[in-house]
Amino acid sequence: MKRTITLAAVGVLLGFTLVLIAMVVVRPSRPASKFKSEVVQPKELATEFTLNSTLGKSVSLSDYRGKVVLLYFGYTFCPDVCPATVSDIKRSIEMLGAQADQAQFLMITVDPERDTPQKFGEYLRYFHPRFVGLTPRADELARVATLYGARYYKHEGTAATGYLLDHSSWVAVIDRDGYLVLRIPFGLKPQDIVSDLKTLLSQ
């Protein structure tokens, strides 16, 4: 009798273990995302900001309501990651064709000390005449970066570089209704970016 109970207990335990293993190994697959970028879940209303810009006036996020906004934190003395990203975004927006003016790229400098509105404007317009740069004060930058979860750290470079900045490499995407919905990771191909933009524009 005792033996039967022990056996039953062992059996039940074994069963539980198997079920647990099965749950870990064969996790129910999540429904495939229709986006190639990282999806912000749950989507959140993008916080409003008003900052000095390369247009010679203050610009607010809400000025672009009705368009898909691509928001990027970077700086001009960034020869590798930033030009790669800005040039990929430019190509993606051009690939939108007739819908190209429905997408707006905004780049916030994380180096307001060195990126004056004039310099930053010249830099961005070189990539695309409609690209807009935002040049916040240091305290405004800190506030907006925190709101969007962007990070940036200043560190010593060399005599030639002066200080350098490490910064978040994603591009935040705000949909036409003003919701922060996606983060485009560094290196995502323009054809994937344009696919996401088209999906957002068709919603």
Add this chain to the structure above:
Amino acid sequence: MIQSFLFNRCLETQKMKKTLLYIVFIIALALTACATPTPAPTPTSAPKPIVVENAWGRPSPAVAEAGAIYMTIRNTTAKADKLTQASSEACGMVELHETVMQAGGVMGMQPVKGGVIEVPANGSVELKPGGFHIMCMMKSVEFKAGNDVHFVLTFANAGEITIHADIKDQ
């Protein structure tokens, strides 16, 4: 006649089929050689110890004070080499840098560790976006699409090599 005989024989096995293909290839090659006027003799200069391929950089405006140059560096020798420095008339200062991805998608740039980029023996190293790059600073000119920019690379063993980096969108 002979061809047809060969053909039938060769069809017997898969292996033979391959042999047939091989023969046809050789004949074709021989015919091509006959048809081509005397090919230029290949230069017999000593093989280059370091070969730099696909050197390029993105277009950037004059106002951008820095620009990155990328390439593949191949070492054809059995001895490891290292890129120790680079220079260009287009840049007031050139350094060897690398981009490092940190937690949470934060990316940062720093001078390469030890100040050199190692090129393994009989191997290669790739300088590409998001990794190693040649950092052109105090750049005062536009890097214009379609142009090329000259750089002199200095290697510990192979010495100086002049390269032309194509300015283009990737």
